[in-house]
Amino acid sequence: MANKKNRCSRRGFLKSGALMGVSAVTAGTASESIVKATASTGTAEKVKYRPERQYRYPWWVKTVNKITTETNDAITMKPLANLPLLMIMTETEKWLQDGIQGSKLTINNIKNNVPGSSLKDFALHYAAGSFFRWGLGRNGSIISGREIFAEVTEQNIHTPKDLGVPRWEGTPKEASDMIEAAGIQLGATQVAFTKINPLWLPPFVKIDPNAEKITPLPDLMREISEILQGNIYNFYKNDIPQIKARAQIFKEIMLKNKDEVLMVLPERYKYVVVGTSARPYDLTVRAGSQLGAAGDRVGASDSFLAMTRIRNFIKGIGYDTVDTPNMNDVPWAVAAGLGEMGRMNRMISPIFGGNVVLWSFLTDLPLAPDKPIDFGLQEFCRQCKKCAEACPTGALSLDTDPTWAPQGPWSVPGKKVYFENSNKCQEYMNQAMNFCAICLSSCPWTKKDKAALHQISRIMGSKASWAGELLRKMDDAFGYERITAKDSEMNNWWRLNIPTGGIDSWQGKS
Amino acid sequence: MDIILGILIGAAGMNFYNQTKMAGKKIRLYVWGLFVFGVCSILLGIDTLFNSYIEHEVQAAWLGFGMFGTIGIVLLISGHRLHLKSIDS
Numbered sequence: 001m002a003n004k005k006n007r008c009s010r011r012g013f014l015k016s017g018a019l020m021g022v023s024a025v026t027a028g029t030a031s032e033s034i035v036k037a038t039a040s041t042g043t044a045e046k047v048k049y050r051p052e053r054q055y056r057y058p059w060w061v062k063t064v065n066k067i068t069t070e071t072n073d074a075i076t077m078k079p080l081a082n083l084p085l086l087m088i089m090t091e092t093e094k095w096l097q098d099g100i101q102g103s104k105l106t107i108n109n110i111k112n113n114v115p116g117s118s119l120k121d122f123a124l125h126y127a128a129g130s131f132f133r134w135g136l137g138r139n140g141s142i143i144s145g146r147e148i149f150a151e152v153t154e155q156n157i158h159t160p161k162d163l164g165v166p167r168w169e170g171t172p173k174e175a176s177d178m179i180e181a182a183g184i185q186l187g188a189t190q191v192a193f194t195k196i197n198p199l200w201l202p203p204f205v206k207i208d209p210n211a212e213k214i215t216p217l218p219d220l221m222r223e224i225s226e227i228l229q230g231n232i233y234n235f236y237k238n239d240i241p242q243i244k245a246r247a248q249i250f251k252e253i254m255l256k257n258k259d260e261v262l263m264v265l266p267e268r269y270k271y272v273v274v275g276t277s278a279r280p281y282d283l284t285v286r287a288g289s290q291l292g293a294a295g296d297r298v299g300a301s302d303s304f305l306a307m308t309r310i311r312n313f314i315k316g317i318g319y320d321t322v323d324t325p326n327m328n329d330v331p332w333a334v335a336a337g338l339g340e341m342g343r344m345n346r347m348i349s350p351i352f353g354g355n356v357v358l359w360s361f362l363t364d365l366p367l368a369p370d371k372p373i374d375f376g377l378q379e380f381c382r383q384c385k386k387c388a389e390a391c392p393t394g395a396l397s398l399d400t401d402p403t404w405a406p407q408g409p410w411s412v413p414g415k416k417v418y419f420e421n422s423n424k425c426q427e428y429m430n431q432a433m434n435f436c437a438i439c440l441s442s443c444p445w446t447k448k449d450k451a452a453l454h455q456i457s458r459i460m461g462s463k464a465s466w467a468g469e470l471l472r473k474m475d476d477a478f479g480y481e482r483i484t485a486k487d488s489e490m491n492n493w494w495r496l497n498i499p500t501g502g503i504d505s506w507q508g509k510s
Numbered sequence: 511m512d513i514i515l516g517i518l519i520g521a522a523g524m525n526f527y528n529q530t531k532m533a534g535k536k537i538r539l540y541v542w543g544l545f546v547f548g549v550c551s552i553l554l555g556i557d558t559l560f561n562s563y564i565e566h567e568v569q570a571a572w573l574g575f576g577m578f579g580t581i582g583i584v585l586l587i588s589g590h591r592l593h594l595k596s597i598d599s
Contacts, residue, residue: 282566382528416578451561452554479569 047195050176055509056337058455060375060462061350067334067372068342069415072404076414078203086410087426089255092247095430097224099243102433103235109290115490116483118291125290125434129297131304150308160318167318168252172368179273179367182313187306188275189356189505192336193367196270199414200331205263205324214322215264235433269322271367273310274332276349276356277303278439280502281448282493284355286483287441288392291493293434298502299357307359319365328412329358337370340377343418344387344396345437350375350458351508353446354387354439376465377445378402381418383468386475388418390442390482395424441482444475449507513558519549535597544589551582 024047052063087095131149160167170178176193181193198207201205204217234242283295287505311321333339333347338358342348349356350373388396397403397418406413410422429436440446445461447454461471523545530537558574 099580349561448565450564451567451570451574453570456554478573479567492566 042392045109048172048368049371050173050193050311052371057066057350057373057375057508058458060199062374063337063371064374065371067340068319068374069334069402069417070320071415073414075404076199076412076458078199078412087423087430088247089251092251094243094352094427095245096240097246098427098430099235099433100238100240102431103238105431106290107236112329114289115485115487116493117485118288118290118292120494121290121294125294125297128294129301129444131301149305150311153308153312154315157312157315159315170252172366175365176368176370179310179314179365183273183275183306183310186309186313187277188310189278189503190338191275191310192274192333192370192401194272194274194332194336194369196272196362197331197335200328202327203216205265205327207267207269208264209267211264211266213266214269215262217263218445263324264289265322265362266364268364269320269362269367271363271369272323272332272336272360273314273363273367274329274336274338274360275303275306275310275360276333276338276352276358277306277505278352278503278505279355279357279500281355281446282496282502284437284441284446286490286493287438288432288434288436288482289490291487291490291491292437292441295502296357296435299355302501302503303357303359307361311361314365315361317365319363321361321363321365323361327360329360333358334362335372337373340373341374341415341417341445342377342387343381343385344391344443345417346440348377348443348445350377350445350462351449354437354443355441355446376462379465380461380468380471383466384444384472386417386444386472387439388441390438391425392436392438393421393424393428395421395441438482444472447480448504450504511560515553518551520531529568530593530597533597538596541589541593541596544585548585548589551578553580553582555582557558557560 106117106122110119111124113119168175169388179193180191201207234240234246277299279295279299281295283291283298284294286292307323311323314321330341330347334341338346339349339356342354344354346354347356347358348354382400385398388398397420399418402416402418404413404416405419407421408423409420411419425436445458447457449455457471457474460467464471527530527537555575555578558578559571562568562574
């Protein structure tokens, strides 16, 4: 794994090799699942997409048959775990020091009343992320707000079987339309659908055509989440021995025999519900501060609430859902037409830019998938580069063209994108103890839609994407920049007139 | 505000058209074009000013108002002068 100066030491190379080896075996297992799945269905299934809906997007967003990112499943490979977990495993001491630095910085900012990172800003951040917090439950066990909400509320849903009535039946298109309508009402910003690609599932999830029921993960992920969340608390309390002990336990868990950590899914869970939850723009424009972190957490909390409610709805009509931990939502979202891959190696929406949180889950309810979209982002990103220049660590690519070559073991090969140095990205987030997202908020597509000028700019960005550099300069000239602690506007957030939740839920729909 | 702007633009346009007709003259197509684009540019400037303020983007508000407003005024003045030239010739 590359060190800070981006050189790979021998030790780092060997570690990377070990991780890649494990990943290759895991990917091999996934490939085997594809073969079995294909064999069991006989001939390839013909996909019947949902007809394009009139109100989904404005005229300058085109529906296409293939995602605009080039992919090659033959060379794709999954990392063992996502980057924060990889860092804890392979660079434990550095991760520890970064966390100590981050917690000290946060507390110093609070003491010095730094604009955007004062006590009330920090309190807002953590309050916004209430559902992600872990603590002691009534019986003394460690639980999280998410867990309680998901598990307890699910128990209160009456299934058709409970009521003695048949489950809901309809065409896949009717199912998709119904889930979308319910999803928007239940708090999602957008809802879309796609079909499963086993290669996009986490490495510890396997599809078995012979399985009748889901084999859930053991308490593994719960233990890992408990460790990570507990570590954040202990960083602020400067309890280093406790953090080190937890990191050691974590490593032992992650390196267990992979057969013990598999979640097995029956083949019928082949429909993916994927959606977005908008982040409040007035907070995320202050990315890099505790106010910016609050904006990120609002989006994440909203995404979790919406997803859980939609899963409960699907249960209520007689079908099942499964949420696999650490599922990467980006490929599903791009395949389902919620956006295109941007330069920061995340999805950019034509309506919200980078200001969305993605969520997804699998279901056995037959759904009509949506087609991907093309709004000229690939050419625009070639010209613009604003996110890469805004990145405080230089983690994003400044190359004009995307590449097939991954940057490190955190990268998932098999796609032609602007691979980022996730190591630098995560390092910064650890050292700053906020969720950064400076790249996402800097994107010229990340805008509200009150001013007609934004519509004109979006049309130009889509249809004249070759002028991306000029449009980016105009974006800068009009003052669409991140608000930092040095700007007098930072603390103005507390006096702004904002809608409930900070989000205009009519954006993109009027 | 949209209603007020619409009434003002409509009244000014009708007045101009009536005066030209009473003088027995015609408004050239390119003059119409300049007037339409000029009015649209001014409207875009006003829209940018008010709606950027709603979006809490003050710099964009005034820059947009200044830029599109100026372009609009230039187009209207050019259109008017060309119109006068065309009716004199």
